Amino acid sequence: MPDPTEQNNCSVTICGTGSYVPEKVLSNADLEKMVDTSDEWITSRTGIRERRIAADGQSTSDLATEAAKQAMADAGITAEQIDLIIVATISPDAFFPATACYVQKNIGAINAMCFDISAACSGFLYGIQISQHFINTGHRKTALVIGAEKLSSMVDWEDRNTCVLFGDGAGAVVLTHDTDGNAGRKVLSSSLGSDGRQTDILHVPGGGSACPITPENADQNLNTIRMQGREVYKSAVNAMRKATEDALAGVELGAEDVDMIIPHQANLRIIEAITDRMGIPKEKTFINLDKYGNTSAAAVAIALDEANKTGAIKPGDIVVLVAFGAGLTWASSVLRW
Numbered sequence: 001m002p003d004p005t006e007q008n009n010c011s012v013t014i015c016g017t018g019s020y021v022p023e024k025v026l027s028n029a030d031l032e033k034m035v036d037t038s039d040e041w042i043t044s045r046t047g048i049r050e051r052r053i054a055a056d057g058q059s060t061s062d063l064a065t066e067a068a069k070q071a072m073a074d075a076g077i078t079a080e081q082i083d084l085i086i087v088a089t090i091s092p093d094a095f096f097p098a099t100a101c102y103v104q105k106n107i108g109a110i111n112a113m114c115f116d117i118s119a120a121c122s123g124f125l126y127g128i129q130i131s132q133h134f135i136n137t138g139h140r141k142t143a144l145v146i147g148a149e150k151l152s153s154m155v156d157w158e159d160r161n162t163c164v165l166f167g168d169g170a171g172a173v174v175l176t177h178d179t180d181g182n183a184g185r186k187v188l189s190s191s192l193g194s195d196g197r198q199t200d201i202l203h204v205p206g207g208g209s210a211c212p213i214t215p216e217n218a219d220q221n222l223n224t225i226r227m228q229g230r231e232v233y234k235s236a237v238n239a240m241r242k243a244t245e246d247a248l249a250g251v252e253l254g255a256e257d258v259d260m261i262i263p264h265q266a267n268l269r270i271i272e273a274i275t276d277r278m279g280i281p282k283e284k285t286f287i288n289l290d291k292y293g294n295t296s297a298a299a300v301a302i303a304l305d306e307a308n309k310t311g312a313i314k315p316g317d318i319v320v321l322v323a324f325g326a327g328l329t330w331a332s333s334v335l336r337w
């Protein structure tokens, strides 16, 4: 079994963050009018109070573009300087071309090579790691990594088991070759993994090549999210905790060294189960799922930008990002901010 932990003795720095969420707010009270649920059930089981929903005609690449513009402004770079765009998403604009290519067109990043990755909620962290390899090996200099989702387009709005959980949004970072030695914000270590034996506990069964949507099955909503919540919950707690411990161990750090953990924003109970077991206190745990719900690949990206812009993370802090999603996939990165 290969060691899933990678140390990044690298010359890559995170030089900008950005995020965007659509204006429309869908509250728990709104959902009470749509399905048999209650604010009390949603809040106590998940911690979610409201989520954002993209406007008609607003696609994943539109959300990604706004986050990208913010990250570029924060980094102080032009679109021409970007030579790699990776969009992590499970709700692309289309099967092809890549959503990253639409973002390229929107921002005018004419020098970039562009592609999407599909690793569900872990996708943004997978994207950061992939971009580091491109930059570390000298093949690319400045990367835009975006987590973006319009999950409202793939939710069954009559299924109370899933429709209360998800929302739309996008977050982005700019990573660049670090000419300043060991200074700057860095990814120190990462641990990434997958378990393809559990593809069925969280998936969209239809709409792909295995089960195309046909006139005969079109009424079954096969192109919407299906989830065995309890199975996902158990796997999420175990995988996120182990990934975090492995990533920290990769640079000989422990939970006591963490200044802020920014976990995937799926469920407050999952987050508390992990941080309680690891002994990480609430004030060192970044939470915004009450406002946005689970935005899959965008969740950690949005949270990182908010933590950065609000000063919740400061220069020199040890910051842990950790995510878990369909596949199953998981990923954790230790940053020095």
Ligand code: ACO
Pocket (backbone or CB within 6 Å): 036, 037, 038, 041, 042, 045, 046, 120, 121, 160, 161, 162, 164, 202, 228, 229, 230, 232, 233, 236, 266, 267, 270, 294, 296, 324, 325, 326
């Ligand atoms: N409102 C009211 N009742 C509900 C609702 C709702 N919205 N949804 C389910 N229920 C009911 C169920 O029907 C069930 O009723 P029953 O006992 O009469 O059958 C009861 O509540 C309990 O259902 P459970 O599924 O057992 O509830 P649980 O406590 O496990 O919470 C939840 C469900 C919130 C989904 C939880 O399991 C969870 O968070 N799982 C992990 C989800 C996750 O992390 N996903 C991340 C990846 S997402 C991605 O990769 C795209």
